[in-house]
Amino acid sequence: MSIIESNQLLTFKLGNETYGIQISKVREILTYPTVTPIPDASRWVKGVINLRGEVAPVIDLRVRFNINNDPIYTNRTIIIAVKTQDARMIGLVVDEVSDMENAELDRLYPAPDMGTSIAPEYLKGLFKKEDKMIVILDIDRILDKEEMQKLSRQSPETMHVLSASA
Amino acid sequence: MAVFDINKYRQMFLEEAEDIFETIDTILLEAEESGDMDNETVNSLFRSVHTLKGNSASVELAMFAALAHELEFFMDRLRNGELAFEESMAELLIEGIDTLKQILEMELSGELEESFFHTTKMSLLQKIESFSEDTQEVAALILLEEEKDDFGLLMPIDDDKGFGPISGEFSDKAEEMPESMEEYFGLFDDEAPQRELPPFEDVFGLFDDLEEITMQEAKEEMFGFFDETEEPLSPVATVSADVEESDDDHFGFFMEIEPQQKVKVSLPEKRSEPKSKEALPEAAVDESKVAKKFKADTTSNSIRVDLSKIDGLMNNIGELVIAHSMLSQYIYTMEDQKTKSDLGERLELIDRHIRELQESVMSVRMVPMETVFSKFPKVIRDTAKKLDKKIDFRSFGESVEIDKAMIEGLTDPLMHIVRNGLDHGIESPERRRKAGKPETGTLMMSAEQANGQMIIKIQDDGGGINLAKVTAKALENGVIDEHQAYSMSEEEKAMLIFAPGLSTADAVTDISGRGVGMDVVMSNIKKLGGIVKVDTEEGYGSTFTIALPLTLAILDGLNIRVGAEQFILPLSAIIESIKPEEEMIKQIGDTQSEVLMLRNEFIPVVRLHTIFNVEYEHQKLSEGLLIVVRSAAQKIALFVDEFMNQQQFVIKPLDRNFRNARGIGGATVRGDGTIGLIIDTMNILDKNY
Numbered sequence: 001m002s003i004i005e006s007n008q009l010l011t012f013k014l015g016n017e018t019y020g021i022q023i024s025k026v027r028e029i030l031t032y033p034t035v036t037p038i039p040d041a042s043r044w045v046k047g048v049i050n051l052r053g054e055v056a057p058v059i060d061l062r063v064r065f066n067i068n069n070d071p072i073y074t075n076r077t078i079i080i081a082v083k084t085q086d087a088r089m090i091g092l093v094v095d096e097v098s099d100m101e102n103a104e105l106d107r108l109y110p111a112p113d114m115g116t117s118i119a120p121e122y123l124k125g126l127f128k129k130e131d132k133m134i135v136i137l138d139i140d141r142i143l144d145k146e147e148m149q150k151l152s153r154q155s156p157e158t159m160h161v162l163s164a165s166a
Numbered sequence: 167m168a169v170f171d172i173n174k175y176r177q178m179f180l181e182e183a184e185d186i187f188e189t190i191d192t193i194l195l196e197a198e199e200s201g202d203m204d205n206e207t208v209n210s211l212f213r214s215v216h217t218l219k220g221n222s223a224s225v226e227l228a229m230f231a232a233l234a235h236e237l238e239f240f241m242d243r244l245r246n247g248e249l250a251f252e253e254s255m256a257e258l259l260i261e262g263i264d265t266l267k268q269i270l271e272m273e274l275s276g277e278l279e280e281s282f283f284h285t286t287k288m289s290l291l292q293k294i295e296s297f298s299e300d301t302q303e304v305a306a307l308i309l310l311e312e313e314k315d316d317f318g319l320l321m322p323i324d325d326d327k328g329f330g331p332i333s334g335e336f337s338d339k340a341e342e343m344p345e346s347m348e349e350y351f352g353l354f355d356d357e358a359p360q361r362e363l364p365p366f367e368d369v370f371g372l373f374d375d376l377e378e379i380t381m382q383e384a385k386e387e388m389f390g391f392f393d394e395t396e397e398p399l400s401p402v403a404t405v406s407a408d409v410e411e412s413d414d415d416h417f418g419f420f421m422e423i424e425p426q427q428k429v430k431v432s433l434p435e436k437r438s439e440p441k442s443k444e445a446l447p448e449a450a451v452d453e454s455k456v457a458k459k460f461k462a463d464t465t466s467n468s469i470r471v472d473l474s475k476i477d478g479l480m481n482n483i484g485e486l487v488i489a490h491s492m493l494s495q496y497i498y499t500m501e502d503q504k505t506k507s508d509l510g511e512r513l514e515l516i517d518r519h520i521r522e523l524q525e526s527v528m529s530v531r532m533v534p535m536e537t538v539f540s541k542f543p544k545v546i547r548d549t550a551k552k553l554d555k556k557i558d559f560r561s562f563g564e565s566v567e568i569d570k571a572m573i574e575g576l577t578d579p580l581m582h583i584v585r586n587g588l589d590h591g592i593e594s595p596e597r598r599r600k601a602g603k604p605e606t607g608t609l610m611m612s613a614e615q616a617n618g619q620m621i622i623k624i625q626d627d628g629g630g631i632n633l634a635k636v637t638a639k640a641l642e643n644g645v646i647d648e649h650q651a652y653s654m655s656e657e658e659k660a661m662l663i664f665a666p667g668l669s670t671a672d673a674v675t676d677i678s679g680r681g682v683g684m685d686v687v688m689s690n691i692k693k694l695g696g697i698v699k700v701d702t703e704e705g706y707g708s709t710f711t712i713a714l715p716l717t718l719a720i721l722d723g724l725n726i727r728v729g730a731e732q733f734i735l736p737l738s739a740i741i742e743s744i745k746p747e748e749e750m751i752k753q754i755g756d757t758q759s760e761v762l763m764l765r766n767e768f769i770p771v772v773r774l775h776t777i778f779n780v781e782y783e784h785q786k787l788s789e790g791l792l793i794v795v796r797s798a799a800q801k802i803a804l805f806v807d808e809f810m811n812q813q814q815f816v817i818k819p820l821d822r823n824f825r826n827a828r829g830i831g832g833a834t835v836r837g838d839g840t841i842g843l844i845i846d847t848m849n850i851l852d853k854n855y
Contacts, residue, residue: 036841037731038820039778040828046840048824048833055833055841057824086515088823149825 009101011128011134012080012094017117019094020101021129025082027089028052029097032077045152046073051081051089057152058091059143065118068095073125083138100136103127108136119130172226176274176545179225181470183270185574186214190263198256208251211259212241213686215580218266220585224545229283230270236287237262240294249297258293265290367735379548434744473571476531483524484816484835490520491837524814531571535613536564537761540576542584546609549588556606557588563613568620572714575694576622583624583710584609586684591628591708603627603706620696620714631702635661640665660700660708664688699846721817721834723844725810726793729780732842734815734834735793739847740802743809750788762792762803769794772850773805777829783807802851817844 009020028051035047035058044063048055058079062068071077071093079091108125124136193211196788197203203211219234237259243249265286274277500506539561550557568576592598592607599605610625637659640646645665646654657719666685691698696714708730723734742749744764752761760771771792775782784790784807792803815834820843831846 034838034840036833036843038824038843039780039830045824048820048843050835050839050841051823053485053818053835054823055818055820055835090823111747152825 009103011098013096019140020136027083028081029077056089060093067117176225190214194260201253203251206243312397497782535566556607558608561611566613579690582687587626588718591626593629622712625709627707630704636662656696660702721815723813723815726806727808728774731780734844742793746792748788769803
């Protein structure tokens with residue numbers, strides 16, 4: 001695909017680490033609204049919200065990747081609404097939105113096999129800015145439709161798969 | 167059988183074709199840009215062209231169908247992996263599709279000449295050939311085409327000469343016309359009718375341009391002696407005038423002014439001969455009527471609107487409803503009584519208008535099933551003819567209304583089912599006689615509304631599905647393994663016909679048998695939120711049952727409270743609700759399964775709290791409410807804590823951005839902007855959901 005990828009990043013925090021996603025994926029940043037839970041969903045699927053007239057799921061990346069298994073939700077909790085490559089709207093719960101950065105996405109350090117909370121397959125790579133390190137998420141991979149459908153069911157097996165991949 | 171108005175069907179086909187072309191174009195343009203095409207894309211391309219081919223053949227656009235067939239053949243090889251996709255193929259395919267559009271336009275207007283068609287087809291085939299590794303096959307094809315082309319090249323010479331004598335034998339020519347026309351439409355491959363073609367085409371083409379006045383003038387000019395018939399123009403006279411007039415032009419085209427006068431003089435004489443007078447109108451009436459109708463249809467008082475625009479409208483109304491209820495909620499918090507009641511009154515007015523608006527938009531979307539059914543008699547007649555079978559087609563429930571959004575997705579699968587039923591289901595008259603059945607097979611199609619669903623049945627009294635053969639084929643294609651084949655029930659085996667690439671037909675015909683179709687049926691119906699079931703009994707026929715939601719847009723629902731959560735229950739599913747007495751609840755076996763004894767019925771109780779993972783407010787059934795609803799196979803009683811209000815909800819899909827959830831059929835945006843979940847009583851007990 002010859003799509004020119006935006007080099008602008010939106011950085012945010014999950015736990016202590018700083019993460020980034022391409023700004024072109026971001027549609028909106030909103031505070032935590034009333035979320036309607038989905039009965040059979042895993043713990044990291046908080047439920048669904050109304051995003052610009054569409055029914056969009058809210059996913060807590062901290063729970064998804066075992067960064068914080070028991071987060072507290074207040075009206076100051078932030079949701080980043082992203083649009084995936086296949087045009088699905090999804091809300092991501094993050095700890096705080098930090099900044100905007102320019103990054104050359106073709107010059108990233110490969111993600112190490114160890115040392116990050118999120119398995120390398122979900123990452124585009126690492127970006128170093130001065131003494132800061134930003135982990136660039138592969139949002140389309142994380143929110144892959146089939147994987148989400150499989151993993152988001154509430155069952156012992158999926159919980160097992162989850163902890164294994166984290 | 168009554169005379170078919172082919173142009174009515176052509177109109178429908180044209181509308182469909184427009185859509186399909188659009189889809190194809192998008193796919194191809196994407197493929198060209200990315201330089202890649204995955205299997206799924208090739209498959210959907212193939213299906214699109216396949217549909218075009220099939221539908222065009224059924225409205226007697228033979229040349230278009232023939233060209234579509236070539237493209238389909240090419241795509242089939244791409245699909246099979248015989249050819250690997252190359253970047254430049256997208257360009258070729260785009261060119262091919264454009265040619266197809268051109269041919270369609272020309273064939274519809276009657277301007278398409280055989281010679282032009284063959285040169286076009288040839289050049290396309292040559293380009294296709296350049297991609298082929300197995301060039302021999304295509305080379306042979308081209309050779310074959312070249313032979314035909316010779317005829318095409320010869321034709322104009324023949325015609326030039328031919329017109330002389332024809333002008334002398336006008337009435338004979340007219341008698342010939344109907345025959346040649348039929349041949350032309352039906353079997354374009356034959357060289358025979360070519361000579362008669364151009365006259366017909368020209369007559370047809372020129373005829374459209376004639377205006378009422380010209381016709382009257384012509385009548386006056388030529389039929390002075392018809393004065394008695396005067397005011398109400400007898401149709402026969404008018405029509406014959408048309409044809410004379412157009413023939414005038416026709417001759418004029420070739421012979422300049424002089425013979426035109428000659429013809430005019432000679433015509434009245436011929437008119438006076440009763441024989442030719444009868445022969446000509448007979449030929450002309452049908453065709454001229456058709457031509458007029460076709461012309462009228464294009465200027466008819468309706469517009470074709472993209473459904474997404476209506477969806478957009480619907481969404482806007484949905485937002486309006488939400489905004490309205492927000493405002494209503496706000497009024498309750500107001501203190502000033504005067505303002506409160508004034509505002510309330512005006513708000514009620516707005517509410518009424520919104521409802522009316524909603525209803526009109528909904529009515530735009532609803533069309534009678536007849537729109538769907540009317541496409542079939544023609545297809546069935548043609549297919550039956552081709553197959554040498556006798557079919558009696560019956561349809562019921564034409565007036566049942568269906569969401570237009572469904573029709574587009576429904577026609578294709580129905581067509582596939584019908585074609586399959588005719589081809590493989592209903593046997594030949596001899597075999598039927600031997601089996602002790604009437605020679606004429608029956609194909610029934612019915613539509614009804616039941617349980618808030620649209621139920622469409624297609625039933626044939628043919629040979630049924632050979633389950634052993636289907637299973638064997640599925641094993642061979644690796645759709646299932648031996649263990650699965652062994653443990654499968656009859657119904658499951660019958661459902662195998664919906665697996666991709668599975669066709670038990672030994673020969674590939676242009677009716678069915680390429681193994682596309684039944685899988686398309688399944689995926690199309692699923693896309694509409696419906697299900698397909700097939701019941702078959704060998705020797706006695708098959709019944710396909712399709713269950714669809716009535717509309718994709720709006721639902722009358724009841725708000726219910728389950729613990730701390732609220733859900734929406736479709737009103738259409740509710741049978742009754744009761745506050746159960748303790749003695750009405752019986753337990754079967756272990757204490758887990760409870761049943762409600764209601765009059766003479768035992769209805770299983772489903773505790774929504776358990777299914778939806780909500781904390782119980784009351785454990786005892788008698789402290790809550792039971793709502794008896796329709797489920798897939800039986801009635802069930804849902805245990806809830808409280809009824810709330812009844813309201814209309816704009817349905818939004820849950821799987822658009824996420825996925826479906828067990829027992830949940832969709833979602834909606836509530837008055838306060840939050841999402842409400844709509845319970846799907848049909849599959850609430852389905853654990854595999």
